[in-house]
Amino acid sequence: MNAKRPGDVIVALHETIVGQRGVVEALLLGLLGGGHVLLEGPPGLAKTLACRALAAALEGEFRRVQFTPDLLPSDIVGTRVFDQREMRFTTMLGPIFANVVLADEINRAPAKVQSALLEAMQERQVTIGPQSFPLPDPFIVMATMNPFDTDGTYQLPLAQMDRFLLRAAVGYPDRKEELTILERFAMSETELVRAVASMPDVLAWRAQAHGVHVEERLKRYIVELVAVTREPHEFIEHGASPRATLAIANLARAKALLAEREYAIPDDVRAVAPLALRHRIDFSYRIATEGVSADRVLESLIAAVPPP
Amino acid sequence: MREYCRAAVLALVSAALTQTAQAQSLQHVIVESFTLSADTLRARAGAPFHLLVTLRLRGRVTDIENLQLPLLASLQVLGDTRTIGSSARGTLYREVVTVSGPGGTVAISPATFDAIDARDGKAKEYSTNPLELHIQPTATPPRSLALLARALIVGGVATALLGLFLIWRASRPRVVRREPEPKPEPERPPTAQELLREALETLAADPTRRGALRARNAVRRMVGARDGETLADVIDRAAQLDRRLVIALPALERAAFTDDEDLAGAISGAHEALKEASR
Numbered sequence: 175m176n177a178k179r180p181g182d183v184i185v186a187l188h189e190t191i192v193g194q195r196g197v198v199e200a201l202l203l204g205l206l207g208g209g210h211v212l213l214e215g216p217p218g219l220a221k222t223l224a225c226r227a228l229a230a231a232l233e234g235e236f237r238r239v240q241f242t243p244d245l246l247p248s249d250i251v252g253t254r255v256f257d258q259r260e261m262r263f264t265t266m267l268g269p270i271f272a273n274v275v276l277a278d279e280i281n282r283a284p285a286k287v288q289s290a291l292l293e294a295m296q297e298r299q300v301t302i303g304p305q306s307f308p309l310p311d312p313f314i315v316m317a318t319m320n321p322f323d324t325d326g327t328y329q330l331p332l333a334q335m336d337r338f339l340l341r342a343a344v345g346y347p348d349r350k351e352e353l354t355i356l357e358r359f360a361m362s363e364t365e366l367v368r369a370v371a372s373m374p375d376v377l378a379w380r381a382q383a384h385g386v387h388v389e390e391r392l393k394r395y396i397v398e399l400v401a402v403t404r405e406p407h408e409f410i411e412h413g414a415s416p417r418a419t420l421a422i423a424n425l426a427r428a429k430a431l432l433a434e435r436e437y438a439i440p441d442d443v444r445a446v447a448p449l450a451l452r453h454r455i456d457f458s459y460r461i462a463t464e465g466v467s468a469d470r471v472l473e474s475l476i477a478a479v480p481p482p
Numbered sequence: 483m484r485e486y487c488r489a490a491v492l493a494l495v496s497a498a499l500t501q502t503a504q505a506q507s508l509q510h511v512i513v514e515s516f517t518l519s520a521d522t523l524r525a526r527a528g529a530p531f532h533l534l535v536t537l538r539l540r541g542r543v544t545d546i547e548n549l550q551l552p553l554l555a556s557l558q559v560l561g562d563t564r565t566i567g568s569s570a571r572g573t574l575y576r577e578v579v580t581v582s583g584p585g586g587t588v589a590i591s592p593a594t595f596d597a598i599d600a601r602d603g604k605a606k607e608y609s610t611n612p613l614e615l616h617i618q619p620t621a622t623p624p625r626s627l628a629l630l631a632r633a634l635i636v637g638g639v640a641t642a643l644l645g646l647f648l649i650w651r652a653s654r655p656r657v658v659r660r661e662p663e664p665k666p667e668p669e670r671p672p673t674a675q676e677l678l679r680e681a682l683e684t685l686a687a688d689p690t691r692r693g694a695l696r697a698r699n700a701v702r703r704m705v706g707a708r709d710g711e712t713l714a715d716v717i718d719r720a721a722q723l724d725r726r727l728v729i730a731l732p733a734l735e736r737a738a739f740t741d742d743e744d745l746a747g748a749i750s751g752a753h754e755a756l757k758e759a760s761r
Contacts, residue, residue, distance in 0.1 A: 387741035437740040441712045478571050480514065480538075480710045 178371045180206060180379050180432055183231050186367040190227045191220055192358065193351035199432070200342035200449060201228050201316070205376060206383045206428035209339020209421065210295050210315040212280075212453060216322055219344045225276040225316045232376060233369040234273030235310070241283035247290035251300045252307075265302050270294055273310050273373060277317040281327040291315070292334045312376045332412070332456055339421050340446070341453035343469075379431065386427035387437040391482040395440060396422045398479045399447050403455050409471050412456035421450040440481035447476050509547055510600045512540035514572065518552065518593050518610035525617045527585040530560055535593045535610065537575040538709075542568040546575045548596040552613075556588050557581040571710065585619025677704040678760040685756065689749045694737035697752065701727070701734055726759035 180202055187198045197213065201224060204211035213221045222238065229236030239250055252268035269275065270291070277291060294300050295315050299308045317338070319330075335341075347355065388396075396419055404413030425446035430438040448469070457468045515538045525531040533554075537546065546566060561580040566573065592609040599606050681700040685693050705727060707716045713735050717728060733755040737748040 387739075387744075389739040389741075392739060435736075436744070437736065439713060439735050439739050441714045444712055477710065480571070481712050 178375050179434070180371075181434070182370045183228070184432075186231045186370045187224065187227050190367050191224050192354045193347045194220060194224065194344065197221075197224055197342050197344050200340055201225070202432060203425050203428045203446065203449070204316075204339050205232075205312070205314055206379055206431055207339050207421070207424040208312075208380050208383075209424065210317070210337065212335070212338040212341040213316060213318045213344050214321055214341060215318070215344025216320060216346075219346065221316075221318045221344055222276055222278065225274055227367050228316075229272075229274035231367045231370050232273070233372050234312075234376075236274045236276070237269040237272035238276040238278060239269050240278045241280050241287065243282060243284060245283045245287045247287055250287065250291055251294060252302050254303045263303070265305065265307075267302075267307065268300075270300060271307070271309060273312055273314070275313070275315045277315055279320060279327075280317040281319050281330055284328055285331075288328065288330060288334060291317075292337050295337055310373075312373060312380070332454070335453045336415055336417050338453060340425060340449040342449060343452075383424075383427045383431045385436070386430045388423055388426065389437065392426070392438055392440065392443060393423070395479065395482050396426070396443055399443070399476060400451070402475050402479055403451060407471075407475075409458050409461050409466055409468075410455060411458045414451050414454040418450050418454045421454075422447055425450055444476065444481060448472055451476075508596055508598045508605055509543070510598045510603075511543060512600050513595070513597065513608050514538040514540055516593075516595055516608050516610050518590070518613050520613060520615055525583070525615060527617050527619045528582055530580050530582045533579045533581060533590070533613070535575075535577040535579070537595060539573040539575070541572060543573040543575075544568070546595075549575075549577070550594045550596075551577070551579065552591045552593050552610075554579070554581060554590070557583040583615075583617050585617050588615045588617060589613075590615065674704055675760060677701075678756060682753070682756045682760055685749065685753050689746075689753075691738070691745060694734065694745075694749055694752060697756065698734040698738050701730060701756070705731070724759065726755070726761075730755040730759045 183205075184198055184202055187201075188195075191198055200213075201211060205228070213224075215221060225238075226236055228234075239245075248268065250268050250270050252266050252271070254263045254265050256262075257264050280288060280291070294309065298311075298313060299306050301307075399422065400414050400416070400419045403410065403418075422443060426438040426442040429442040429446050430436070433442075452469065452472055455468075455472065457471070460466070461468050461471070515536070517534075517536045519534045519536070521532040521534065535549070535551065537549065544566070559579060559581055563578045563580075564576070566575045568574070590613040592612050594610075595608040597606065597608065598604065677700055681697040681704070684700060685697040687693065688696070702711075702716065705716055711719075713731055716731065730752070733748070733752040737745065737752040740748045
């Protein structure tokens with residue numbers, strides 16, 4: 175085992191972030207699982223702060239891109255400019271070249287900008303002009319979406335949502351947490367956490383997470399969880415893809431590593447299944463017309479599959 | 483003896499019916515678990531106990547066909563109850579066979595269930611685990627003691643008759659009240675300690691993944707774990723759970739889900755934890 179533990183990062187993040195335990199854990203799971211994270215929640219809930227704090231805790235480079243309707247792909251990935259003194263083109267790398275990239279309000283930019291980002295997320299490299307540039311490793315995109323303010327937004331298609339390893343819902347703090355926020359931040363600037371690990375540590379943790387054992391019966395449980403979303407259901411149009419199966423397994427491994435285990439157990443799978451499935455299921459319009467919660471539907475599907 | 487012959491004939495008839503059933507169309511189902519268990523592993527000769535066949539299926543199924551009970555020729559079958567229940571979470575079929583038998587070790591072969599696996603459309607024969615029971619023989623008193631006991635009973639009866647006659651003479655026309663007959667003591671369910679010891683013995687006798695799973699199931703049953711509950715649910719719900727069990731349950735979880743390289747160490751750890759919990 176590495177001397178520095180992923181759990182140290184969680185402890186460090188909670189020195190800055192009040193509450194939001196689920197979100198902080200989801201960020202770590204995304205980091206260990208080697209995927210990207212979609213944070214959905216209203217503004218003002220420390221989504222940006224959480225991402226900045228994560229980058230600071232890992233001594234990584236952090237960049238934030240505010241997505242707007244007039245954003246261009248080159249504003250994210252970079253562009254070639256002509257240097258008149260040198261009389262040649264030089265490449266200006268975009269803000270995507272960082273370890274932790276916050277794509278704020280990703281659904282405010284048009285589809286071509288979204289797809290430029292999502293392609294970079296998938297390929298982990300960017301091509302500008304004739305040249306390809308690898309993105310830093312580790313590279314994690316944390317995108318945010320505001321579920322309430324949908325005017326002037328461009329809905330992310332399911333195929334693009336599928337590229338996020340997990341989606342976490344960011345909720346309001348409770349009264350006690352809000353009081354702590356008031357005491358901690360009202361009179362002073364937010365201080366970012368101290369670095370508790372480095373990027374090589376993250377790569378080592380990812381290798382450890384990759385080696386976490388998932389028993390055969392647990393694999394069958396994962397397959398059943400995904401398969402049940404594809405069975406005919408009054409509130410589901412299309413179930414989750416096989417990428418969801420891989421995502422649940424990856425996240426269960428990461429969850430086991432956070433618990434300092436070298437094997438995953440049914441609790442790990444059941445805990446991460448909603449994170450991996452929620453954004454990969456195409457819920458029917460009846461969810462909205464009949465006022466049914468998609469989370470509740472997903473919860474009932476997961477509960478219908480008995481763990482081993 | 484007649485009862486044993488009846489059981490054997492029943493089993494033969496059952497086997498003949500299997501042939502007919504196979505010729506018929508099989509049910510399309512997804513089998514999740516199929517087990518054979520007994521309510522006690524320490525039955526007494528002549529005392530009734532129960533064999534339990536449990537079949538869990540995915541989806542709603544109203545009837546179970548082509549399920550064959552094991553051959554129970556060496557046991558006396560006293561009764562058979564079947565229940566089937568289904569919900570959105572699946573179907574649960576239970577068959578409880580009440581039996582009794584002579585002392586000694588009884589090996590019971592697996593129950594079988596013929597069906598078509600709805601996942602791949604193939605006809606399959608599902609089997610439960612086999613079962614081995616140790617039925618303790620009842621102790622017979624030595625002959626001289628038996629004779630003495632018989633003499634005491636005869637003497638006692640004679641004295642009682644004389645006493646009754648004298649009482650009747652003295653207190654006529656009063657009515658002598660009869661004492662109610664003592665009820666037979668009901669079969670005692672196994673205690674938590676017995677179940678723990680059973681899990682411990684299972685793990686010691688079969689230190690494999692299968693044995694670890696059986697021990698895990700026994701301990702989960704002991705702490706009242708419901709179907710579909712994970713380790714976290716059990717520990718969260720049972721706040722009053724013994725601290726030693728809180729250590730034993732994760733140890734069994736490790737033995738059930740760790741990789742093969744770590745299995746021996748995990749089983750040994752689970753064994754130690756169970757030993758500590760059963761003290």
